[in-house]
Amino acid sequence: MVDQLAPAVGESTVEVLEHLGVTVQFLDDQTCCGQPAFNSGFRSEALPVATRFIELFERAEGPIVVPSGSCAAMVRNYYGDLFRGDSNMSQRAARVGERLFELTEFVTKFFGTSAISGELNESATYHKCCHLLREIGIDEQPIEMLSNLSGLDMTPLERADVCCGFGGAFSVKMPDISSAILGEKLDFIEATGANTVIAGDTGCVYQMQGGLRRRDSNVKVIHIAEALAKSIRNVDSTGVSN
Amino acid sequence: MKPITANFRSKAAQTLNNAQIQQSIEHVYTGFFKGRLNAAGDTPEWEELRTKGKAIKDHTIAHLDYYLNMLADNVEKNGGIVFFADDAEEARQHIIDLAHKREIKTVIKSKSMVSEEMGLEKAMNAEGFETVETDLGEYIIQLANETPYHLIAPAVHKSRTDVAKLLDDDFKEGDPVPDATELTMMARKKLRGVFERADMSVTGVNFAVAESGSIALVTNEGNGRMSTTVPRVHVAVMGMEKIVPSIQDLSTMLRILIRSATGQRISTYVTMVNEARKTDEEEGPEEFHLVIMNNGRQNLLEDPQMRESLNCIRCGACLNACPVYRKVGGHAYGWVYPGPIGSIVSPVLTGLKDASNLPSASSLCGACHDACPVKINIPRMLLELRWRTAEGSTDKNEQTSSAKERTVWKMWRLGMMGRKRFDIGARLAGLALRPLSRNGWLKKAPPPISGWTSTRDFPLISSGSLKSKLSKRIGRSK
Ligand code: SF4
Numbered sequence: 053m054v055d056q057l058a059p060a061v062g063e064s065t066v067e068v069l070e071h072l073g074v075t076v077q078f079l080d081d082q083t084c085c086g087q088p089a090f091n092s093g094f095r096s097e098a099l100p101v102a103t104r105f106i107e108l109f110e111r112a113e114g115p116i117v118v119p120s121g122s123c124a125a126m127v128r129n130y131y132g133d134l135f136r137g138d139s140n141m142s143q144r145a146a147r148v149g150e151r152l153f154e155l156t157e158f159v160t161k162f163f164g165t166s167a168i169s170g171e172l173n174e175s176a177t178y179h180k181c182c183h184l185l186r187e188i189g190i191d192e193q194p195i196e197m198l199s200n201l202s203g204l205d206m207t208p209l210e211r212a213d214v215c216c217g218f219g220g221a222f223s224v225k226m227p228d229i230s231s232a233i234l235g236e237k238l239d240f241i242e243a244t245g246a247n248t249v250i251a252g253d254t255g256c257v258y259q260m261q262g263g264l265r266r267r268d269s270n271v272k273v274i275h276i277a278e279a280l281a282k283s284i285r286n287v288d289s290t291g292v293s294n
Numbered sequence: 295m296k297p298i299t300a301n302f303r304s305k306a307a308q309t310l311n312n313a314q315i316q317q318s319i320e321h322v323y324t325g326f327f328k329g330r331l332n333a334a335g336d337t338p339e340w341e342e343l344r345t346k347g348k349a350i351k352d353h354t355i356a357h358l359d360y361y362l363n364m365l366a367d368n369v370e371k372n373g374g375i376v377f378f379a380d381d382a383e384e385a386r387q388h389i390i391d392l393a394h395k396r397e398i399k400t401v402i403k404s405k406s407m408v409s410e411e412m413g414l415e416k417a418m419n420a421e422g423f424e425t426v427e428t429d430l431g432e433y434i435i436q437l438a439n440e441t442p443y444h445l446i447a448p449a450v451h452k453s454r455t456d457v458a459k460l461l462d463d464d465f466k467e468g469d470p471v472p473d474a475t476e477l478t479m480m481a482r483k484k485l486r487g488v489f490e491r492a493d494m495s496v497t498g499v500n501f502a503v504a505e506s507g508s509i510a511l512v513t514n515e516g517n518g519r520m521s522t523t524v525p526r527v528h529v530a531v532m533g534m535e536k537i538v539p540s541i542q543d544l545s546t547m548l549r550i551l552i553r554s555a556t557g558q559r560i561s562t563y564v565t566m567v568n569e570a571r572k573t574d575e576e577e578g579p580e581e582f583h584l585v586i587m588n589n590g591r592q593n594l595l596e597d598p599q600m601r602e603s604l605n606c607i608r609c610g611a612c613l614n615a616c617p618v619y620r621k622v623g624g625h626a627y628g629w630v631y632p633g634p635i636g637s638i639v640s641p642v643l644t645g646l647k648d649a650s651n652l653p654s655a656s657s658l659c660g661a662c663h664d665a666c667p668v669k670i671n672i673p674r675m676l677l678e679l680r681w682r683t684a685e686g687s688t689d690k691n692e693q694t695s696s697a698k699e700r701t702v703w704k705m706w707r708l709g710m711m712g713r714k715r716f717d718i719g720a721r722l723a724g725l726a727l728r729p730l731s732r733n734g735w736l737k738k739a740p741p742p743i744s745g746w747t748s749t750r751d752f753p754l755i756s757s758g759s760l761k762s763k764l765s766k767r768i769g770r771s772k
Contacts, residue, residue, distance in 0.1 A: 093684025219657025
């Protein structure tokens with residue numbers, strides 16, 4: 053999704069990591085972890101794609117960073133179900149899973165929430181994407197990270213931990229329900245008066261942005277990688293040491 | 295109760311467009327959900343209690359036969375009569391026969407979801423027994439001729455005006471609406487007479503304790519206690535999973551149940567029933583019957599992927615946490631159990647084919663799993679059921695996916711199995727959509743994403759993939 057729909061999120065992720073002194077490698081051959089098909093129940097279609105994902109990332113070394121709590125949850129929490137009954141693949145999936153982190157989780161774990169001190173002149177609010185929050189367990193850390201950026205005026209979002217209604221194929225399969233949930237989210241967003249919403253998953257970013265556009269709202273929704281990368285660019289700092 | 299799970303989509307749409315219900319149902323979040331959070335926050339050992347609760351239920355369900363036998367033996371030792379019912383019909387018939395034999399005229403019911411499975415109130419009224427719900431919410435639902443909307447708050451979707459219309463015979467549109475206390479007093483006045491003439495009661499069971507043969511009932515209105523003491527025959531009905539081994543376990547379970555349900559530390563009433571009146575006692579019913587119902591639960595028990603759902607203590611916390619339930623309401627789910635727990639048990643108890651929309655009606659946000667006092671992993675089971683409907687993974691007859699859907703996912707897989715195809719596929723999609731877009735967004739997209747653009751703009755595929763953008767920037771590797 054990031055690759056084709058939101059390459060800027062991927063580029064920003066690389067920028068943030070390089071700023072922190074991480075040497076980043078991008079595996080050209082990658083496509084998808086298989087989650088869309090898995091979540092829709094088509095496990096036999098998801099299986100080869102997930103297998104491909106594992107084989108590919110087994111060939112690289114070091115931590116794997118994804119700018120999505122949802123993809124991280126798939127690999128870490130649901131590959132076990134997908135490969136149920138195949139102990140060899142389950143073990144290989146678990147080993148890849150141990151190396152895999154969501155971006156803000158990775159930054160928090162290895163650099164701390166105050167490692168990035170850029171500048172971003174916006175008024176913003178933060179939405180807690182479901183899988184990052186409940187599957188990966190990253191809650192207030194991104195907000196701490198953002199509060200470290202100068203110029204950024206953060207307003208708390210009411211019910212920040214309630215779903216935006218995206219849910220992958222759910223958003224297309226049951227658009228009326230998905231949109232009703234979104235409507236409540238957008239009301240709370242507009243009530244903050246912020247001009248930017250920051251969130252951790254591209255699907256949710258587009259769900260909220262797509263809904264806001266339909267409301268003729270000027271509020272922008274950006275991925276946290278973009279917010280962090282932009283803040284780094286703004287101060288043009290040389291960053292943290294290796 | 296006859297399942298109408300197949301109507302999920304249309305029922306949901308009705309509720310989405312009902313502003314009054316949308317407003318009334320907010321209470322499950324502002325009242326119950328927040329209440330649970332506060333209660334959990336005030337309980338330092340909360341997570342330990344949850345872990346313990348889960349362990350108790352795991353253990354009990356793994357040894358269900360053993361504990362059911364122990365329970366039945368001990369109830370009988372206490373002088374009670376136990377009946378095992380295979381299904382709802384058998385349970386209902388048993389209770390109706392008993393009422394006939396005892397020449398019962400008036401039956402009072404205290405809240406029980408299992409009796410909803412039996413459709414008991416309607417059936418008994420049809421048999422000529424005056425049968426009245428005594429839980430205020432259930433009473434309102436009975437007067438409205440509806441089914442419960444929520445596990446612990448059956449009438450949560452009703453506005454005060456709705457309730458006034460049902461309870462106050464003189465109420466006319468435009469009259470000042472009586473407040474909650476006045477409404478409760480009206481119901482109380484109507485129900486008192488019924489309590490006085492009732493000669494049989496049917497209550498639910500929150501927990502049955504195997505080692506003592508007792509049942510525990512949790513209520514806030516005292517109607518449960520009246521029901522277990524006033525009429526001469528007391529029939530308690532339970533699903534066969536509603537059992538804990540010991541009194542000590544009961545104490546753990548009550549603590550998590552009540553906090554999770556309403557946010558209270560303890561409910562106003564916790565009633566324990568051990569036995570009927572002994573010959574030298576002056577109060578209490580003359581007979582105590584316990585009906586233990588299977589009604590498809592054996593299917594859950596024998597299904598390793600779904601068994602965990604038998605751990606449910608029917609607290610309603612997953613409903614309160616669920617963004618979908620809060621929008622589509624309780625009736626959309628089409629059977630006794632609404633919300634996330636309903637979406638996993640109804641398909642197994644009433645048939646996945648008709649209920650195939652229930653597991654799909656979730657954003658997989660995980661709020662239910664997070665809220666559940668016994669940590670039932672509902673999202674995992676929703677995904678399991680989606681697998682069954684998509685591919686007929688356990689039974690080909692359960693497959694309800696369309697040929698079109700199957701083709702879409704097959705194409706998707708083909709596109710994902712090589713980077714070149716992935717890029718070409720995305721480029722083609724981008725080119726096809728470009729003429730329809732403005733400033734990088736689409737107002738109206740063709741299938742299969744047309745559903746999205748009914749309410750949201752859709753982002754255009756980027757003009758270059760991440761791969762192409764990064765190739766200039768960083769080291770690449772194959
Ligand atoms: S599934 Fe869990 S949260 Fe939902 S009603 Fe049952 S016990 Fe309560």
